[in-house]
Amino acid sequence: MSGSTLSIPAADEELPDCVEVAVIGLGYVGLPLAREAASVGLRVAGLDRDPRVVEGLNAGRSHVDDVSDDDVRQMRMAGFTAYTDDACLARAQTVVICVPTPLSEDGGPDLSAVTSAVRAVAGRLRPGQLVVLESTTYPGTTEEVVRPLLEESRLRVGEDFALAFSPERIDPGNTTHGLRDTPKVVGGCTPSCAAHAVAFYGKFIDTVVQAKGTREAEMAKLLENTYRHVNIALINELAIISRELHVDVWDAIRCAGTKPFGFQAFRPGAGVGGHCIPIDPSYLSYKVRSSLGYEFRFVELAQDINRRMPEYVVRRAQDLLNTAGRPLRGSRVLLLGVTYKPDVADQRETPAVPVSRLLRKREAEVSFHDPHVQLWTVDGVAVPRVGDLMAAVRDHDLTILLQDHSAYDLPALADEARLLFDTRGRIFQPGVEVL
Known part of the structure; x- marks a missing residue:
């Protein structure tokens, strides 16, 4: 998704009368979600701004490591179709937003793709729909950014439609834990919103965990990755120190890892990568700095160590x-x-x-x-x-x-x-x- 509203004409695909799920953003998060929903018999539509992605998926070709070409062909046989036209949103019972949130120049999240997607949803919003944001962001985004944009439609959250946040937990390349067997955290704007979201994800996720609200669900995602970020920084600095002290840090990690409680092994490396660990803690740091006026020092220090x-x-x-x-x-x-x-x-x-x-x-x-x-x-x-x-x-x-x-x-x-x-x-x- 880009900063502009989706309006590219779709390929020669007729819109179905009704779809149970519309997924906006068919990348590393959205496509596996669409696959799992389709695998249990839900009618799924996908929306992406990239015509090449849409064309490839409709031809049975995947562009994501964890989703094979055969998976896409199975999705197509189950009724999945990808579009570049947001008209498909009007026919969806549930809309899930899975667009990227990169860092902006000021170190905060760039929400342009989110706001573009939400405006597309708002333009097609109808009573009874469930809207879920899965894109990682800072606590408060669902209530402070997404909700007002959707309510410009004059429909009200918790009365006319449901709104929830559910953080993605995709781990690319993980063959042990996939989307279905990884517990899904869900937080709703209201109790009824949460109930709608829990019921939706319960159709194809083994375990759904209900958070107190959207802010807690948003914070849970940042907590998971900030925990990893800080501990990776710790072991990276220990690796540097250990060499100066003539200590084999790898053997020290091996020995510490034999303790059956109170220790989780992290290992040093050339830095941190992926969209989550280098990026997500910055959202939390940005929110603390912009809302509370001071630095989240643990995150700032971890970022400095890992960047070096x-x-x-x-x-x-x-x-x-x-x-x-x-x-x-x-x-x-x-x-x-x-x-x-x-x-x-x-x-x-x-x-x-x-x-x-x-x-x-x-x-x-x-x-x-x-x-x-x-x-x-x-x-x-x-x-x-x-x-x-x-x-x-x-x-x-x-x-x-x-x-x-x-x-x-x-x-x-x-x-x-x-x-x-x-x-x-x-x-x-x-x-x-x-x-």
Whole structure:
């Protein structure tokens, strides 16, 4: 969704008389939601501003890692159709908004896609509809931004239509926990709104957890990811300190992890990536700063630590080359894994970008390999992709493992590489530098 109201003509698809669910935004959040709803027999319509996405889905092609082409074909057989025209919203019993909320220049959430989607809904709103916001944002958004826009239709929340917030909990690439078996948190503007939302999600989610209200549901999402963000920052700083203290931080984590209570293992890395952990805590920090007038210091500190990790990785890489008698300038450096997590193609906020940027700034010759990424650009400049991986690690002065995709034979890579820097703590054998 962009900042303008959707008005692109739809493809040659006739609008059904009625759909039970309309999902706005068919990306990493919206498409899995549409799939699960369709899988239990609900009639689902999808709305997206990108004609290429709509055309691909209607032709049975997926653009999301966790939804296969076969999944899309099954959805189509169940009656799913994607549109670029918001006319489909008028026929929906429930509308779920799953549009992106990136950070704006002032560090707060950019709600332009949300407000655009809500205005589209308001223009088609009718009595009896349920509207749910799933896009991550700061506490108060549903009541302070979404509700007033919808009530411009002169329909009233809790009387004429229902409004709720339900945070997305999608974990791309997770084959253990999916949408259906991950508990769904729901908060309504009124008790009747909550009841409508709980009943809706209960049709295709195993467990629905009702929050006290929309603000609590909004805060729950930020709490989940702020918790992870702060603990990742803690272990990243411990990794730096441990090296100075001559402590094997990976072994310390292994030992601490044997405690059956009171400890959850987090592991250091080149930074944090994805749309959630680097972004979501900023929403909370923004709300505290704008509404209360002071900083959320835990979040600010965690952001500072995690943002410094790419620079630390490059500094360690430079030290490793210097020890081998080579300067970083002019050295050939191969980056393995440029996505933000293992075994997905998702590159959102990947720390590989600042690592590559810093290496180039120091005039290293950077190449990459990733089994899930064929083309990769940093600051608009293409990074060369190697074909023969084993030949490449033998040919490059330094190989840096940024993402431990399961396709990589890590021991074999360690045997062949001239120098290998493992930022994931996966290769503990002589000659390998570990973060």
